[in-house]
Amino acid sequence: MQNLRSLIIALVVGIAVGTAFMMLDKSQGAEWVVSPQQIEQAKAEGKQGYEASPGTIAALPIRSETADVLPFKWTMYGLLAAVVTFLTLRKKKTA
Structure with missing residues (x-):
C-alpha cells in the first residue's frame, strides 16, 4: 500500500513539473x-x-x-521528477 501511495504522488508531481515547464516555454514564446x-x-x-x-x-x-523537441523536454523533466519523488518516498528497509 505504501508503494501505491508513493507511485500516485510521484505521478502527480511528474505531471505538475512537466506542465510547469510547458507553461514556462509557452509564456516565453520558445516555439x-x-x-x-x-x-x-x-x-x-x-x-x-x-x-x-x-x-x-x-x-x-x-x-x-527546437520547437519539435519541446514536448520531449517537458516529458523528460516530468519523468525525472516522478522518479526522484518515487525514490524519495518509498519505504526504507530496516536492517
Missing part, C-alpha cells in the same frame, strides 16, 4: 522565432511585417528549430 502575434502587431502599426533583425522583415510566422 517561435517570429510569432504570429508579433506580425499582427507590426501590420497593425502599418509596417509590412516584423523586423526580425535590421534589414530583415518577416511577413510570415517562423517556428523555432
Whole structure:
C-alpha cells in the first residue's frame, strides 16, 4: 500500500513539473522565432511585417528549430521528477 501511495504522488508531481515547464516555454514564446502575434502587431502599426533583425522583415510566422523537441523536454523533466519523488518516498528497509 505504501508503494501505491508513493507511485500516485510521484505521478502527480511528474505531471505538475512537466506542465510547469510547458507553461514556462509557452509564456516565453520558445516555439517561435517570429510569432504570429508579433506580425499582427507590426501590420497593425502599418509596417509590412516584423523586423526580425535590421534589414530583415518577416511577413510570415517562423517556428523555432527546437520547437519539435519541446514536448520531449517537458516529458523528460516530468519523468525525472516522478522518479526522484518515487525514490524519495518509498519505504526504507530496516536492517
